[in-house]
Amino acid sequence: MSFPWARHYQPVNPVMRFFDEKLPLPRFVYNAVGAGYPVPRNLNYFWNFGVLAGFCLVLQIVTGVVLAMHYASNANVAFESVEHIMRDVNWGWLMRYAHANGASFFFVVIYIHIARGMFYSSYKAPREMIWLIGVVIFLLLMATAFMGYVLPWGQMSFWGAKVITGLFSAIPLVGEPLQIWLLGGYAPDNAALNRFFSLHFLLPFVIAGCVILHIWALHIPGSSNPTGIEVKDESDTVPFHPYYTAKDGFGLGVFLLIYLAVVFFGPNMLGHPDNYIPANPLSTPAHIVPEWYFWPFYAILRAFTGDLTIPFLGVALLPAKLLGVLAMFAAILVWFFLPWLDRSPVRSGHYRPLFRKFFWFGLLPCMALLFYCGGAPAEEPYVMLSQLATAYYFAHFLVILPIVSSIEKPEPLPFSITEAVLGHGANDKEVVKGEYAEPVAV
Amino acid sequence: MIRLAGILIGLFFVGCVLLWSFVPGVATVLGQGSFVEPTAEHEFHRDPKHVSFQHDGAFGTWDIGQLQRGFKVYKEVCSACHSLKLVSFRNLAQLGYSEGQVKAEAASWQVPGVDPVTGEAASRPAAPTDYFPSPYPNDVAARAANNNAIPPDLSLITKARHHGPAYVYSLLTGYQPPEPELLAEFPDAAPGEGLYHNPYFANLNIAMAPPLAADGQVEFDDGTVSTVDQMAKDVAAFLTWTAEPTLVKRKQTGWPVLGFLLFATVLAWFAKRSVWASAKPSKRHD
Numbered sequence: 105m106s107f108p109w110a111r112h113y114q115p116v117n118p119v120m121r122f123f124d125e126k127l128p129l130p131r132f133v134y135n136a137v138g139a140g141y142p143v144p145r146n147l148n149y150f151w152n153f154g155v156l157a158g159f160c161l162v163l164q165i166v167t168g169v170v171l172a173m174h175y176a177s178n179a180n181v182a183f184e185s186v187e188h189i190m191r192d193v194n195w196g197w198l199m200r201y202a203h204a205n206g207a208s209f210f211f212v213v214i215y216i217h218i219a220r221g222m223f224y225s226s227y228k229a230p231r232e233m234i235w236l237i238g239v240v241i242f243l244l245l246m247a248t249a250f251m252g253y254v255l256p257w258g259q260m261s262f263w264g265a266k267v268i269t270g271l272f273s274a275i276p277l278v279g280e281p282l283q284i285w286l287l288g289g290y291a292p293d294n295a296a297l298n299r300f301f302s303l304h305f306l307l308p309f310v311i312a313g314c315v316i317l318h319i320w321a322l323h324i325p326g327s328s329n330p331t332g333i334e335v336k337d338e339s340d341t342v343p344f345h346p347y348y349t350a351k352d353g354f355g356l357g358v359f360l361l362i363y364l365a366v367v368f369f370g371p372n373m374l375g376h377p378d379n380y381i382p383a384n385p386l387s388t389p390a391h392i393v394p395e396w397y398f399w400p401f402y403a404i405l406r407a408f409t410g411d412l413t414i415p416f417l418g419v420a421l422l423p424a425k426l427l428g429v430l431a432m433f434a435a436i437l438v439w440f441f442l443p444w445l446d447r448s449p450v451r452s453g454h455y456r457p458l459f460r461k462f463f464w465f466g467l468l469p470c471m472a473l474l475f476y477c478g479g480a481p482a483e484e485p486y487v488m489l490s491q492l493a494t495a496y497y498f499a500h501f502l503v504i505l506p507i508v509s510s511i512e513k514p515e516p517l518p519f520s521i522t523e524a525v526l527g528h529g530a531n532d533k534e535v536v537k538g539e540y541a542e543p544v545a546v
Numbered sequence: 547m548i549r550l551a552g553i554l555i556g557l558f559f560v561g562c563v564l565l566w567s568f569v570p571g572v573a574t575v576l577g578q579g580s581f582v583e584p585t586a587e588h589e590f591h592r593d594p595k596h597v598s599f600q601h602d603g604a605f606g607t608w609d610i611g612q613l614q615r616g617f618k619v620y621k622e623v624c625s626a627c628h629s630l631k632l633v634s635f636r637n638l639a640q641l642g643y644s645e646g647q648v649k650a651e652a653a654s655w656q657v658p659g660v661d662p663v664t665g666e667a668a669s670r671p672a673a674p675t676d677y678f679p680s681p682y683p684n685d686v687a688a689r690a691a692n693n694n695a696i697p698p699d700l701s702l703i704t705k706a707r708h709h710g711p712a713y714v715y716s717l718l719t720g721y722q723p724p725e726p727e728l729l730a731e732f733p734d735a736a737p738g739e740g741l742y743h744n745p746y747f748a749n750l751n752i753a754m755a756p757p758l759a760a761d762g763q764v765e766f767d768d769g770t771v772s773t774v775d776q777m778a779k780d781v782a783a784f785l786t787w788t789a790e791p792t793l794v795k796r797k798q799t800g801w802p803v804l805g806f807l808l809f810a811t812v813l814a815w816f817a818k819r820s821v822w823a824s825a826k827p828s829k830r831h832d
Contacts, residue, residue, distance in 0.1 A: 145825065187632050187702070190792070197792045198799070342825050350814070350821040357811030361804060368800025369604050372705060380706035380789075381698075390748065410566035424567070431559050444548045484571065484581035491568040495560045502556025506549040 106135070106323065107142045109338040136319065142341035143348055144329035146525050150224075151327065151348075152355035153217040158315060159356060160210035165308050167203040168252075171196075175255065177301035179294040182257035183382045201371035207249050208374045209363045211397035214242060222442070223463055225451040226328045232443040233321040239439045241314045246398070246436075248307040251300040253395055254292070258379030263392045265292040265300070271405070274426040291385060331524045332451025333517050340521040391481045399478025400471055405432040406482055407494040431494065438501045445501065448509035450517065458512035462504055470496045586735035590728045592745040594712035595719075599783050601793060604801075608794050609783065610642045615766050616784025617641060619777050622764050623757050624700060627692060630678035632701035633788050640791060648674050655679060693740035695753035704782070705789040711782045713746065718778035720746040721756040 113134040115121040124130050134140040174193050176185040189196035218238070221227055227235035250268060254261045269286050273279040288295030326335060335341055342348075366373060374396055378389050394402050408428035412421045438445075453460045470493045477490035518524040575581055582588060600609040617638070620630070635652035643651065652672040657679045659670035672679065681697075682688040688696045704710030724743040728735055728750075737743045741751040758774045766772050786793065 184632070190790070191632065191637075197790075197796060201796075346821045347825060350818040354811065354814040354818045357807060357814045361807050361811060364800070364803055364807065368796055368803065371796070377706050377708055377710070380702045407563050408567050410570050412562055412566050422562075427562055431563070434555070434559065438552075441548060441552060445552050447549070484575055488568060488571050488575070491563050491571065494563045495568070498556045498559040498563075502552040503560070506552060 106140070107326065107335065107338070107341065109341075110135075110142050111139050111343060113138075113140055136323065137349070138345045139343040141323065141326075141344040142335070142338070143327050143344050144335055144340060144521050145342045145347075146329050146331065146521050147327065147348070147351075148330050149351075149355060150216065150220040151329075152352055153213050153220060155352040156213045156355065156359050157210065157217055159359075160206060160213055161308065161311060161315065164203060164206050164210060165312070167199050167206060168305070168308065170199050171203055172305060175301075177255065177298050179257060179297050179383070182255065182297060186256045198367070201367050205363065205367050205371055205374060207252060208395070208397065209359075209366075210245070211249070213359070214245065215397075218242065218439075219468075222467070223453040224328060224330060224332055225446060225448070225453070227443045228446065228451050229443065230325045231322075231328060233324075234318060235443060236440060237314055237318045237321060239436070241311055241318060242439075243436065244307055244311050244314065248304060248311065249395065249397065251304040251307075253379075254297065254300045255304065256379060257297060257383045259381040259383055259387075259389050260376050260379040260392070260394075262292055262383035262385065263389055264394050265296060267392055268394070269296075271429045271432075274423070274429045276426070292383075328451065329521060330452060330454065331518055331521055332455070333521060333524075336520045336522075393479055396475070396479060399476075400474035401432050401435055401478070403474040403478035403490040404435050404494045404497065405429065406478075406487065407431070407490045409487060409491075431498075435497060438498075442501070442505075445506050446509045447506060448512065448514065450514040455515040455517055456509075456512060457515060458508050459505075462500065462508060466496060466504070467500050470500065584731075586728060586732040587749055589731070590725065590735070590745055590750060591748065592716075592720075594709045594716040594746060597712050597715045597779060597782070599711060599779075599786065601783070601786060604797060606794065606797060608787065611768055611770075612780050612783045613641045613787050614643075615764075615768065615770060615772075615777075616780035616782070616787075618766065619758075619764050619781040620700070620784055623777075624781065625678070625681060627681055627688075627697040627754075628700045629680035629682075629697075630701050630788060631680065631699050632677070634675060634677045635672055636674040637791060641787070645674075652676060693753040697754070700785055700788065702789045704786045710789065711786045714782040714785055715778045716746040717744060717752075718758050718781070719775055720744050724750075 113124065113131040115124045115130065120130055131140075171189065174185065174189045174196060176182060186200065189200050191197075193199075221235065221238070250264070254265045265287075269283050269292070272286060273283040275282060284290060286296075287293075288299060326341075329335075376393060376395075393399070405428040408424045408431060411424050412427060413419060414421065448456060448459065450456055453463055473489055473493040474497065477486045477493065480486040600607060600612070620628075635648055635655075638648050638651060639645070652674045655672040655676075655678070656669040657672045657676050659668055660666065661668040682691065685696055698706075704714060707713040721742055721744050724736060735750055737751045741753055742755060743750060744752045758777050761771075761773045763774075764772050764777055770776060790796075
């Protein structure tokens with residue numbers, strides 16, 4: 105499972121020795137995030153975001169459990185119970201702001217973590233399973249965050265729930281009954297609020313389980329690294345502890361500084377004012393928007409404005425709403441297939457000139473545009489921009505990536521991770537020239 | 547195979563969004579000559595005015611005198627139509643009132659209760675633990691008295707609107723006759739029966755009559771001249787407090803927390819540096 109030079113746990117303290125004999129939990133931790141896990145020595149700060157995401161999950165569970173002690177999931181009092189937390193519960197305002205902004209920062213961290221995986225093609229063999237579990241975690245995270253946003257039972261909670269569950273009604277034949285079954289009624293009400301609360305409490309623990317699988321799968325091949333070439337020998341790695349615990353500790357400090365600055369000085373910056381208006385089924389907000397982290401997918405959903413018809417015959421094949429729903433789900437499901445859509449034998453974007461250009465000047469601006477349009481009102485020119493960005497999004501993953509990865513000529517790889525870290529050192533220069541690492545077979 | 551299927555699915559979505567959605571959209575825009583159909587709200591709605599408060603910014607603190615004045619404006623003007631359901635009389639202690647003053651203030655408000663002898667519905671003077679009473683018994687009564695518009699509860703109003711405090715201030719001071727250009731372009735935008743023009747309100751016509759009509763309407767106890775502008779500013783500050791009584795405590799807690807974290811992060815940086823100093827890559831042994 106690990107490299108042959110991985111250190112073995114040798115308990116010195118008699119208590120730990122006792123423990124380790126009866127239940128090798130100390131050994132397990134030692135091998136997972138301790139000195140027993142050899143990690144490539146050249147990881148940059150983008151590799152901090154896995155640990156940060158784990159921290160966010162713990163933060164959300166801790167603040168969430170405290171909030172659940174004071175929250176009432178009943179449509180008549182849910183809004184007031186949240187305000188009770190804000191006003192009358194000791195430090196309740198801190199718990200709630202930490203939880204609400206914690207969700208936002210969880211998504212910031214996750215998006216950077218995913219983008220890192222895409223740039224360095226961390227999804228490629230032999231790490232496909234880590235990636236697949238990661239996409240499952242992302243889907244669970246979206247479901248959890250969506251249901252959490254419904255709980256305060258403000259205007260955006262109610263109308264967001266109505267719009268998102270309304271997506272299921274686009275499915276032919278079973279759509280309407282399915283929506284009613286999901287909501288436990290014809291519109292979001294007490295039944296929906298109660299089940300959303302129940303699931304919002306449950307899913308984080310499902311996510312925690314998936315995170316354990318994610319890390320388990322990671323420890324089989326070990327971490328990838330910015331060069332994308334495999335570890336060759338011991339000099340390529342350092343033990344996770346103390347090297348990466350120290351680096352992650354510093355990264356965590358920087359993360360907390362930014363996150364808590366928002367919690368204390370702009371806690372409503374990332375939310376929508378309408379959610380401080382109690383839910384009112386009789387009054388539709390002027391612009392229904394989900395939380396910012398759903399904007400790209402909301403933009404894709406709304407980009408499909410025209411029914412798919414056969415021109416001049418007027419035969420309708422697919423209604424616009426169903427197309428939008430399919431596209432929105434496809435936008436995430438396509439990530440499942442990345443390991444097989446990308447054929448390049450080289451992992452890291454640093455050595456893939458064409459792929460790199462499409463990543464920086466295609467995918468990232470496209471995502472930025474989708475973010476912007478998803479939060480904007482559903483009017484021109486935002487709709488047109490989101491349509492162009494949606495077209496690029498699908499073209500990027502399904503057309504450009506497979507073609508570029510098979511036609512581009514990768515730049516030469518360094519011989520080893522150690523050499524990449526040392527650069528072309530004076531002694532190595534002559535020896536190393538022209539001696540490159542083997543690309544991986546995909 | 548998977549790549550071929552991927553390319554086909556990709557082309558399907560790209561084709562759908564470009565040919566059936568984007569092209570008709572462009573045709574509509576070209577046909578109408580502008581991105582959006584011009585509406586009165588688009589062209590004549592104004593963003594809130596710029597206004598500053600002592601509680602603004604990372605070091606903001608409450609201006610207790612202003613909150614007390616704002617409370618008086620709420621009590622004498624706003625409370626005739628607007629409830630303040632989430633605020634209780636005991637909370638007024640935070641505005642610098644003594645226990646006795648809070649009790650006396652509460653007792654000057656009538657809240658629904660029951661007759662202790664007959665058990666029939668009656669009203670009684672409020673206690674500090676009571677919440678501010680609603681001016682109307684129910685929504686139907688509120689609608690009936692206000693030209694079919696329910697006056698919103700004000701407890702959270704400054705958090706429930708973009709740029710809340712500035713919005714409240716702008717709305718209260720923004721009543722004016724509709725511009726001639728507006729009426730020339732959109733004759734329908736003229737305020738109807740019982741409506742008042744206000745460019746800071748979302749659809750330009752609001753059912754609330756100008757509540758702060760003249761200077762001196764509320765007499766301030768601290769001698770501040772009660773211009774309409776001053777009253778609007780003070781009540782906006784008061785409503786910022788009702789929306790988030792913990793606002794100043796939050797900011798004051800933030801600084802020591804960030805200060806400690808900054809210190810800890812600097813330490814973590816040095817720790818990281820010293821740990822990694824020992825990891826100078828040894829030479830490759832091949």
